[in-house]
Amino acid sequence: xxxxxxxHGAYHGAWCWAAVIGALERMDHRALALDLPGHGASRFNRxxxxxxxxxxxxxxxxxxxxxxEVILVGHxxxxxxxxxxAARLASRLKRLVFxxxxxxxxxxxxxxxxPPQRARLLxxxxxxxxxCLPLSPEFLALFRTNFIQDAGVELQDFVVAxxxxxxxxxxxxxxxxxxFFDLRLPTSYVxxxxxxxxxxxxxxxFYSSRLDHPTVLTVQSGHEVMFTKPVELAQAxxxxxxxx
Numbered sequence: 001x002x003x004x005x006x007x008h009g010a011y012h013g014a015w016c017w018a019a020v021i022g023a024l025e026r027m028d029h030r031a032l033a034l035d036l037p038g039h040g041a042s043r044f045n046r047x048x049x050x051x052x053x054x055x056x057x058x059x060x061x062x063x064x065x066x067x068x069e070v071i072l073v074g075h076x077x078x079x080x081x082x083x084x085x086a087a088r089l090a091s092r093l094k095r096l097v098f099x100x101x102x103x104x105x106x107x108x109x110x111x112x113x114x115p116p117q118r119a120r121l122l123x124x125x126x127x128x129x130x131x132c133l134p135l136s137p138e139f140l141a142l143f144r145t146n147f148i149q150d151a152g153v154e155l156q157d158f159v160v161a162x163x164x165x166x167x168x169x170x171x172x173x174x175x176x177x178x179x180f181f182d183l184r185l186p187t188s189y190v191x192x193x194x195x196x197x198x199x200x201x202x203x204x205x206f207y208s209s210r211l212d213h214p215t216v217l218t219v220q221s222g223h224e225v226m227f228t229k230p231v232e233l234a235q236a237x238x239x240x241x242x243x244x
Contacts, residue, residue: 002071002094002241005062006033009076009101010170011135011163013040016075019230020237027238034061036081038167047131049167051175055084068092071241075099075226076197077110077170079207080177087179097240099190099233100203100223103210106178111171115198117142125168132165146196150222159227187214188240190225190233197223215240 004024006017014033024031037044037053044053058081062070070093074082079101086096102110111122118139125133133139140160148156189211191204208214217236221229 002029002238003067003069004029004031004071004073004237004241005058005067006031007058007072007074007078007081008033008036008039009074009078010133010166012075013042013162013164015040015162016159016226020226020234023231023234024237027234029238032061032065032067034058036078039164046165046167047129049131050169051080051084051173054081054170055088058082058085059088062089062092069094071095071097071237073097073099073237074101076101076223079103080110080170080175083177083180084175086177086183086185090183090185093185095186095188095241097188097190097237098207098211098214099225100192100195100197101189101207103207104175104177105210106176106181107174109172109174114171122168122171130165131168133168133171134165135160135163146223148222148224148227149196150194151224151228155227159224181212184212187211189214189216190236190240191216191218192221192223192225193218194220194222215243 008016013035017033021031035042037057038046038049072082072093079098082096121139144156189204189208219225219229219232219236225233
């Protein structure tokens with residue numbers, strides 16, 4: 001039995017992993033997901049979210065549950081807390097898996113890599129007292145056409161209804177993860193072949209090439225794979241965890 005800890009991306013929460021958790025459990029594995037601070041059911045003040053707060057929450061989640069031999073999985077922006085927390089969790093980790101996720105260099109900012117259309121949304125959000133990217137009509141239209149374009153309207157509506165504003169810190173703060181690149185933990189990348197949410201270009205090989213000889217599997221899906229292909233994603237995670 002493998003143990004998976006699933007880390008969501010921007011605008012999402014632990015809720016987004018429900019179908020993947022169900023698929024993994026039916027395959028006799030253990031799977032848990034957390035709400036990063038300011039997301040999902042978390043009551044943390046979004047205006048006070050930092051990348052360090054994200055990483056600390058992930059470390060605390062794994063340590064308090066006393067999890068071992070963990071397959072740590074991050075989707076999209078969720079790749080950032082993975083790399084920031086990895087050194088502190090190294091003795092508890094079996095593998096890190098990035099699902100079309102950011103793999104940032106130390107000192108790099110996500111804001112410097114996003115396409116111009118989304119950079120404009122960042123600029124508009126800077127004046128907001130909650131320090132968040134809102135679910136504006138402009139962003140939601142982009143989300144439907146570039147993030148979850150391979151889903152029907154009803155599924156798109158469900159996901160959009162559950163999404164929440166995204167703290168700006170995830171994009172504007174420099175990442176502090178130099179120690180991650182000194183680790184020799186096994187890494188893997190799940191490449192989503194229909195992903196149009198380029199950040200700044202195709203996720204694989206742009207981000208996967210920053211890892212040290214990762215194993216790579218491809219799933220035929222857009223960016224929101226946990227909704228459109230949850231079973232296929234679960235199968236890929238298990239295969240990567242078991243070195244297949």
